[in-house]
Amino acid sequence: MAQLDRRTFLAGAAVVAFDPADSRWLSSLPENSTAIQLPHLDGELVTDEDALTEAATDYGHLKNHRPRAVLRPGSVDDVVTLVRFANEHGLVVAVRGQGHSTFGQAQADCGVVIDSRTLAAIHEITPDRAVVDAGVQWLDLVRATLAVGVAPPVSTDYLGLSVGGTLCVGGIGGASQQFGMLVDNTVELQVVTGEGHLVTCSAEQEPELFEAVLGGLGQFAVIVRATVRLETAPAxxxxxxxxxxxxxxxxxxxxxxxxxxxxxxxxxxxxxxxxxxxxxxxxxxxxxxxxxxxxxxxxxxxxxxxxxxxxxxxxxxxxxxxxxxxxxxxxxxxxxxxxxxxxxxxxxxxxxxxxxxxxxxxxxxxxxxxxxxxxxxxxxxxxxxxxxxxxxxxxxxxxxxxxxxxxxxxxxxxxxxxxxxxxxxxxYPVNALRLTPADWRTHYGDRWPTVLHAKDRYDPRGVLTPGQGIFEPLSRASRTP
Ligand SMILES: Cc1cc2nc3c(=O)[nH]c(=O)nc-3n(C[C@H](O)[C@H](O)[C@H](O)COP(=O)(O)OP(=O)(O)OC[C@H]3O[C@@H](n4cnc5c(N)ncnc54)[C@H](O)[C@@H]3O)c2cc1C
CATH class of the missing domain: 3.40.462.10 (FAD-linked oxidases, C-terminal domain)
Structure with a gap:
């Protein structure tokens, strides 16, 4: 599960077209059909049984919502392309990091799952920060930073989680009593909003988006890259x-x-x-x-x-x-x-x-x-x-x-x-709880209007992360522009 090996990556049946008439993904573009050719992807979109089955499961084995396709992005551009395509055609999209949710939070019923394991580069490590792709596992980042004597100040108890998946929930551990959560130690994000805009955000740049996305349960944007704080590590x-x-x-x-x-x-x-x-x-x-x-x-x-x-x-x-x-x-x-x-x-x-x-x-x-x-x-x-x-x-x-x-x-x-x-x-929303949108409203309390505003602003068609169940699902027709 940890890494997606190259053989698996190459074994998928790549999709080249989508037929909006019956929401089918096609591996060839039939002549005279209503199908639409997919834009160019650096990675691939697959519909093979293994990929769909994996994307319909998680650590909790309690929910099983099958997507119709899985994107293995070869680049950040692929995420932009897919999210824009989903907006145009009324599809739902969820990112699956390491799939350690317990109640279907990373699933996308009949939609597309973005498997972030193919976006897993560590771009830079300096004495006080690291720039990483969202699909990087903390284990790999910690190994790489400790090799040069630094580490994130807080870690989750288990390191086999993706950077993107943990920054969506918070990220708590035994050092949180000194340093807060992983999200409190994140200084910049690169995200693809629910509308498909690639944006860099931080406390200074696009602060509303930054604030919405950290701990935002994948509702407003796909995290594609994060800059996280590091400090000198003990031996x-x-x-x-x-x-x-x-x-x-x-x-x-x-x-x-x-x-x-x-x-x-x-x-x-x-x-x-x-x-x-x-x-x-x-x-x-x-x-x-x-x-x-x-x-x-x-x-x-x-x-x-x-x-x-x-x-x-x-x-x-x-x-x-x-x-x-x-x-x-x-x-x-x-x-x-x-x-x-x-x-x-x-x-x-x-x-x-x-x-x-x-x-x-x-x-x-x-x-x-x-x-x-x-x-x-x-x-x-x-x-x-x-x-x-x-x-x-x-x-x-x-x-x-x-x-x-x-x-x-x-x-x-x-x-x-x-x-x-x-x-x-x-x-702490990593649970198996039967929550309705009304329960989520209670969860957010006086912040609920801000949450609604951010959803409207960054993901107005309700494309992203349906598995959290926070908002009433929109019909496909009302998601289509
Ligand atoms: C064994 C185990 C130990 C754990 N230990 C801890 C712990 O010590 N501390 C702690 O805080 N938590 C812990 N957790 C919970 C864990 O942090 C969350 O479940 C986390 O979301 C899992 O990360 P993941 O990469 O598996 O995410 P996934 O399960 O793949 O995804 C989680 C959610 O985030 C969304 N998502 C994932 N990546 C992105 C992205 N790049 N952009 C936008 N949305 C995205 C998904 O769609 C989904 O809604 C643990 C979980 C397990 C199973």
Missing amino acids: MARVYTLTYPRITDLTAAQRTALADGRFDYLEGQLVPTDDDGFAFVLEGGAWYTTEPPDDAALLAGIEPPGVDLVDVPYFEWLNRLYETVEQIEALRLPGPWLNAFLPDAATDEIVTELLTTLTPADAGGALLYPARRSLITRPQVRVPDGEVFFLLALLRAVSPPDDAEAERLIADNDALYARVLAAGGTQ
């Missing part, structure tokens, strides 16, 4: 695993550590125990190159009975999950994930309540860790009021696969999200 990570008997001991220790910023990395997990309950684990990381960190200072006031520590090369720490995720992915299990941001004041109550019914089997990998609102600078990323909020992530997997179990957990997600909303929380 090593010392990682402390602190195990607490009660959830409130964990959150108290996390609040103390967040307040004085003692760790470079701060997360937390609910770890299954032998008696079908959970232990509550703080994961704190301190980076160093020569002098190891001061253990006593880092543990002062938060030391539980159980402390483990390990020193690992920084790259190994950043890339600690890659193989595990590949193994899980190979099982193709339904993944009804739920990620929510809880206001600090409601966190203990919500999680304590949740723990009265949550079993390790239903929880999957369960994360709980704090971050600071003042570091979240991109308004499309909706976080609760108050300076501190917690990410609660239930990274559920249904094993063995079972549709009824998956449905039960999706319904459970819906109920938990309602509880989170009532407490002033928000969702």
Whole structure:
């Protein structure tokens, strides 16, 4: 899945024409037909079974919307060409990065999926920034930057995600408590708007577009290139695993550590125990190159009975999950994930309540860790009021696969999200939740008019990213000019 190999790339049946009468893509242009020749592409548009099947699946295996064609762009111009063509002919388009969505967010029912894996060049690395194509995986960027002693200040826990896919949602990790999300560390984007205009945007240039796209769930433009911040990288990570008997001991220790910023990395997990309950684990990381960190200072006031520590090369720490995720992915299990941001004041109550019914089997990998609102600078990323909020992530997997179990957990997600909303929380939108456009309106709150305005301005025909379900779908006729 990670890379699209050259053989696969060449095996597709290339399309040369489109028949708007019945929305069919054709590999030859019949004489005297209503079909229209496709403009020149540097890459190719394919309709073969393997390509369509792959584009209709994702990490969650809960939704299956087949596109009618897949674009493997050979250039940014190809993205412009395809998006303009889609505007002219009333088609929907979604980009698929690494397909790690869980609920069809990168799918385009009967439309065209742009597979961004063929747009994956790292253009430039300087001491403080990197310029990369949107299809680059963070793993490849981190490898390349560490080779010259620098790295992005924040990383997601798993690096097999595309730059474009993560910048569409936010990108949170254990360093977010120090540096915000990936979107807060992005300085410039090159995008193709929903109308097919290639635009460079930043806080200074086209700021409205920049603000709309970062964390914008693919609704306003296709990200084709990003300039991301880098800083000097450490050589090593010392990682402390602190195990607490009660959830409130964990959150108290996390609040103390967040307040004085003692760790470079701060997360937390609910770890299954032998008696079908959970232990509550703080994961704190301190980076160093020569002098190891001061253990006593880092543990002062938060030391539980159980402390483990390990020193690992920084790259190994950043890339600690890659193989595990590949193994899980190979099982193709339904993944009804739920990620929510809880206001600090409601966190203990919500999680304590949740723990009265949550079993390790239903929880999957369960994360709980704090971050600071003042570091979240991109308004499309909706976080609760108050300076501190917690990410609660239930990274559920249904094993063995079972549709009824998956449905039960999706319904459970819906109920938990309602509880989170009532407490002033928000969702981190990488979920399996049954959201209507009205729910999205609630999600965006007082920002909704700005979101609508941006959609009207940048993607007026509703071409982009239907799988998020944010707007009422337009009929093909009303999308056609
Ligand atoms: C195992 C695993 C671990 C994860 N860990 C973390 C984590 O630690 N922190 C975190 O924040 N998130 C995490 N996530 C969630 C992840 O960040 C999102 O699901 C992300 O969107 C996935 O990136 P992708 O490249 O697979 O995107 P896809 O699933 O391919 O796409 C996601 C959405 O973005 C759109 N999109 C993709 N590329 C572009 C583009 N170039 N331009 C416009 N729209 C685009 C798609 O159409 C879709 O709507 C994890 C997910 C998984 C499965």
